[in-house]
Amino acid sequence: MRRYFLNRILLIFPTILIVSFLVFAISRLIPGDVVELMANQQGYGFDAQEVRELLGLDLPVHAQYYEYMKGIITEGYLGHSLWSGASISEELVGRIPVSAQLGLMALFFTMLMGIPIGVISALKQDAALDYTLRSYAILGLSVPYFWTAILFLTFGAIWFQWMPPMQFIPFTEAPWESIKQMLTPAILMSLSLAAGIMRMTRTMMLEVMREDYIRTARSKGLGYWTVVFRHALKNALIPIITIIGMQLTLLVAGTMIMESIFSLPGMGRYLFHAITQRDYPAIQGVTLIICTVIVTMNVIIDLTYGFLDPRIRYS
């Protein structure tokens, strides 16, 4: 069992190494005319040559990669933003908690809605309630959340004079106020994400509820809900968690979009600004952090399989 966990954890490193290589390649792939633009339009340097030096492109490739990785590993140094001149790591330290809070809140509401709705839908198969919940799921998969957010902002303002607060409240200063502030974007996002979880939960519950051991559990006198939660849901959870893992990238993308709509100072706004300003070091920094988080989260998901299903752990 310890070997299983260790194996999984060790698997992070090769993937992150390749991710870092891909991220590193970004600055190597900047076309020459864009370097010109960076000098002329953004004023990042006197001429293209100076911009290339700023990006470290004048060194040989292996030396560049070595320098880049050395900076990250030894001191967490991601380079300096071309736009503001500030250290990217320091900039991100303040922004990561904002994105993380929004992302985790959205994940929480996604599971809070998706799993119970899926269970109810499966238990009431083909009843009116089932059809209603399934229609909701279809809607959730088709309606983009940035649209529901825009509708919410527009009609909230027109009908109730409601506006999202302009001032951002950090979690460390006033936890409850901060959670309240992010409630709207988190719930709006999870309305869409929950649809996928709900569909998976329903399908799996339908399958599991037909198994013999469910009938056995019922016939030995266990209560209905005990069987549903302890026997059925627990066995349906693995594919559901897989779907959650597959949705992580969607969750991250959604978090960034919601940050930009609701003016939250997270990584999303930083990235969008960096892209408009052709601030490649900043783009690389954000991308590297996000991909590392996703790779790590996927490993954590792998580890939960081991907890949920002993067969996986010992095989």
Added chain:
Amino acid sequence: MVEIMEETSGVTADSLIEFTEEEAELPSRHHWLIEILIQLVVTKPLGAVGLALVLLLVVMGVAAPLLTYSDPTVLHDGAQLIAPGAEYFFGTDQLGRDIYSRIVYGARLSLLFGIAATFLGLSFATLVGTLSAFIGGKFDTVVQRFVDAMMSFPYLITMLVVMALLGPGTLNIIFAFAIASFAPSSRVVRSAVLSIRGSQYILAARATGCTQKSIILTHVLPNVTAPLLIMASQGVGGAILAEATLSFLGFGIPPPAPSWGRMLSSDGLSHMLNGPWLAIFPGIAISIAVFGFNMFGDAMRDLLDPKLVGGIGRL
């Protein structure tokens, strides 16, 4: 299995004799693709609705000039922010452009983007997946680790980074979507190729002296058609949504092209407060397009891949 047994057991010797020679002839078969579409309409009501919506989009896209009364980019003088009515069906925006025309022409844009981007993405996936599986060995291992790493990049970030490198432009977004989306589909292609790589007829082809290239083209690729068709019909909706999201964030198809996503862009939020119809119609258009393609794609998958019936996507 059960159904097949019931069918065969219902056929008695008597009933066979009663066929005359003419009757015994097989009913004229259509092309297999048409057969599948007929089955779709008969057995999958939701898929049929999806197909109808897709056809509606195609009609809107092809016949846009006939269906509209105004050019989508023309600025109507003194007709800024007119509410929906007889003169302007869906109203006008802050610049005096007719929203109805923009929605109809937007269908052409979304559809062309969706099809082109899906096609290019699947071409990449086929190339990478086939080569990786066919060459095998170390090449396969290395390529697959890169695919792993690519899968930990959220599609939004990959698209934004590629756009940041290439600059704005419709062709560049198509390319960006292809890069961002090819990794998971290349896995599917790879496993399809792996499953036939060791089969007898590939061996026979090799023994008769076929070159690698001709084996791949004439023996391997035709076997990948079904999964490719499934991924294509499921991918277009996602591509349309991705374009809308990117345009919404301001990085998509450049103005004045009538992109649904850009019409919703939060830059226009202050105008939406005065003209809430600005926030409504583009969102409905995106949702209908995505819904149509999703339902059509799900039904196509069920019909083309019997193994998956009742699987993840069942609703």
